[in-house]
């Protein structure tokens with residue numbers, strides 16, 4: 001049987017500081033390969049501004065594939081603390097309602113796991129935190145799947161550190177991995193750290209595959225803008241890190257990633273800052 005399913009895993013587009021060239025290329029790749037689904041694992045915006053969500057909505061609704069989105073720490077109001085505390089997901093959900101379409105994958109169900117909080121009893125609030133309620137909701141959705149259907153969990157923060165420059169420090173991540181290992185989970189797709197990885201994480205209940213996507217924003221860390229192209233043949237899930245510079249997947253993924261995986265610059269070209277966060281921004285992912 002040669003039937004395969006292609007899924008594009010995108011993350012951290014950060015509209016407001018998006019990489020326009022990379023996004024144009026992703027649109028062309030979606031048109032060309034027609035993935036069965038596009039999963040975007042959070043940080044759709046830079047500061048959850050209305051105009052950033054409007055740009056995200058416009059870009060996603062024009063794509064020629066069904067899309068699912070998961071909330072990231074940048075997608076909650078940043079300037080309006082009153083709204084952040086009272087209605088943290090209102091803006092994100094407003095966009096979500098407009099862009100999400102039904103996704104039908106053979107033998108796979110995409111199941112979200114929320115890893116963000118409106119506030120945390122620690123600083124910074126950008127790090128990951130899985131509440132018992134969020135984990136219970138995710139596990140209940142997995143447990144309700146028909147026999148044989150495998151869950152592809154989508155979350156914003158990696159459930160444990162993956163050796164990237166950016167950190168997630170996800171609270172309760174170890175417990176979540178342990179619970180996921182006991183279920184029919186194909187992998188956990190995440191973003192946040194802006195560099196890709198593909199790690200088999202051992203737990204007392206067995207291994208869990210953690211797959212991280214890079215960023216499609218200008219807030220790059222160790223690797224150029226990229227997304228993950230997943231191919232599922234019913235037995236094996238293959239991950240290819242797509243990037244315009246054609247850096248190979250093993251070189252893009254953390255674990256074998258060189259200290260600086262950016263392509264060589266032409267002599268005389270000014271050195272671009274590796275992390276293009278405006279000076280006023282705190283160093284959060």
Ligand SMILES: [Fe+2]
Nearest residue numbers: 043073192285
């Ligand atoms: Fe993030």
Ligand SMILES: [Fe+2]
Nearest residue numbers: 012043192285
């Ligand atoms: Fe991010």
